[in-house]
Amino acid sequence: MPPKLKGKSKKKKMKKSKGAPGAEEEKYRKAILEVDILQDHLALRRQVMRQALEHKDEMRGKVLELQEDLQEERDEKQAIYSEMTRQHQSLEQQTSAHIQALEKEVAKLKTELSKTQEAFHVLKEESEQTIQERDEEITKLKGELENMETEYGTILHSSLDLLLSKLSMFDQKCTSESLLIHQQYKHMLQDCGLNILDI
Template structure:
């Protein structure tokens, strides 16, 4: 028997399948590139959020340093006032001057206590505001990462299913590859 000749239809189907495979391959490469760009964008976003968190931490440290400086100045001022008060006590000779000095000292201590209470209140407010901002930032970042992770998992599942179907169309088993 003579070998069978290929018909025109069979010869046309082979390039069509090759073209179709090449088109699917190019589409897959584009999908991969898009996903890689998306991952890179998400990584940049995460880095940005980490930098923002670093800045927030640095701001908190700066505020703490400012508070400590103010507290040191206030302590020094209080010590100076107390020294002046002691010196005035020593200089006073009469009971009337001594009682006047006692009244002034009491007033200074009340002002000092009021200033300290005010500063402590401000510090407490600053700490709670900082904690609130930090928690909101972390919650937002966590939420965004969760959404991104779910999206990646969904896309991954979709891609795996798509490629599994493509392989099965070509008669290949995805587990064998």
């Protein structure tokens, strides 16, 4: 009887020595998988953020370009407006100076003045319409930029939710595998005539 007890004691020690490295290896493998998943998540997040920033910079550049074009258009229209105003004032001064001596010339000049004023109003309306269209285009581009930022934010949150779901499934899988190994270990001890509560 004593030799058999010694044999069982040796088997018990061997089981413990074999079981411990397996558990450590399982923990190490689980940690490696978690690190890989987190690294993939971080890489995806960096890529999404980089693309969002690139699109944002591109749209900002377009808005600035349109604003510069609009300002140039305004300056040009303002210069034309100022010049036409100056010519109009000069014409009125000349007409006032020669009104008594040049009645026929005054009538002619009044006709030209009327045409000039009409052209001036048309030009002013076109300028205002152009400015309004530019402002609407800038507003539209700003709206598209905000929608794009929202879209990329949604993509990022979806990626995070997917990653969390995968991590949860992985944790459940590891827990199931751990219970299975524990059950196998229990059966092996029972096959050797040992009770796990006595160990």
